[in-house]
Amino acid sequence: EQMARERDQQKLRGETTFFRVVLEASETxxxxxxxxxxxxxxxxxxxxxxxxxxVETLSGNAFAQAFEGRRPTEFMETLQAAASAEELRGVEAIARRNGHVIMVYPELFRAAGDLYMLCRLNEVDEEGATGPEAA
Amino acid sequence: EQMARERDQQKLRGETTFFRVVLEASETxxxxxxxxxxxxxxxxxxxxxxxxxxVETLSGNAFAQAFEGRRPTEFMETLQAAASAEELRGVEAIARRNGHVIMVYPELFRAAGDLYMLCRLNEVDEEGATGPEAA
Incomplete structure (x- = not known):
């Protein structure tokens, strides 16, 4: 029983490693x-x-805080609405630290019973907004 | 004890979900x-x-099989050598199914005590080979 738990723990650490490796390898x-x-x-x-x-600075921070003039509750509601839309819908926001115009494409998913939001970020260039597919 | 194991199992499934969501969200x-x-x-x-x-067709297959004229043992040795190089080094290979010229950038990592290889693929265009950073 104790050994089974240790095996589970090791598997858990393994999956966390896979997650971290792939997250960081993603250029998206x-x-x-x-x-x-x-x-x-x-x-x-x-x-x-x-x-x-x-990464170290932003992890654990309020997402809204990374953007100019966004209040946490209102920003999350806007993102949730975009995530629930049938078509791919982005939310435009301005990065507080560098003034970059960024499209946030949110998507909801469930993991271990909890709800999470995956956000793809995409810088808006002079040509106008482009979806993540076009990057 | 039983409940602790169930919690571990749920955490494990959660981490696996995070991994799969991020892997698929990566445009890399x-x-x-x-x-x-x-x-x-x-x-x-x-x-x-x-x-x-x-994805369903290739998962579980020999990686070498996806490329033209590559033998599993020799191909893995070539990739391991590239992964162990100090500078970022790619291995050029031709996709068997569509003839595309692809650079494979391998990187070794350890998860739950086992060794794995993360490979970023990058199509070589007419301009010549470009690293994953340039994509």
Missing amino acids: PLAIVEPQKGRIRDLNSAAASLLGSK | PLAIVEPQKGRIRDLNSAAASLLGSK
Whole structure:
């Protein structure tokens, strides 16, 4: 029984490693947000750098705080509405640290019974907004 | 004790979900290969589509089989050598199904005590080979 638990624990650490390795390998800027608390659970370097900061600095922070003039509750409601839309819908926001215009594409998913929001970030260039597919 | 195990199991499923969600959200074509067996443990749609196939078809297959004229043992040795190089080094290979020229950038990591190889795939365009950073 004790050994079975240790095996489970090792498997758990293994899956966490897979998650972290793949998150960081993704050149697509990604953030996983806890929708209730509005906090950033995880993000990769590509996302942190787009927001003008670092992974260690942004992890655990309110997602809204990374953007200009966004209030946590209102911002999460806007993202939830976009995530629930039938078509792919982005939310435009301005990165507080560097003024970059960013489209946030949110998507809800469930893990271990809890709801999470996966956000793909995409910088809006002069040509106008482009979806993540077009990047 | 039984409840503790159930909690562990649920956490484990949760981490697996995070891994799968992020792997698929990555626009960077990624494959995780078991270096001993040379088999594809996981890959995302971006990688499968670059190789001219589907995730379900390629998962569990020998990685070498996705490329033209590559023998499993020799191919894995070449990838391991590239992964162990100090600078970022890619291995060029031709996708068997569509003839695309692909650079494979391998990287070794350990998860739950076992060794795995993360491979980023990158199509070589007419301009010549470009690293994953330049994509």
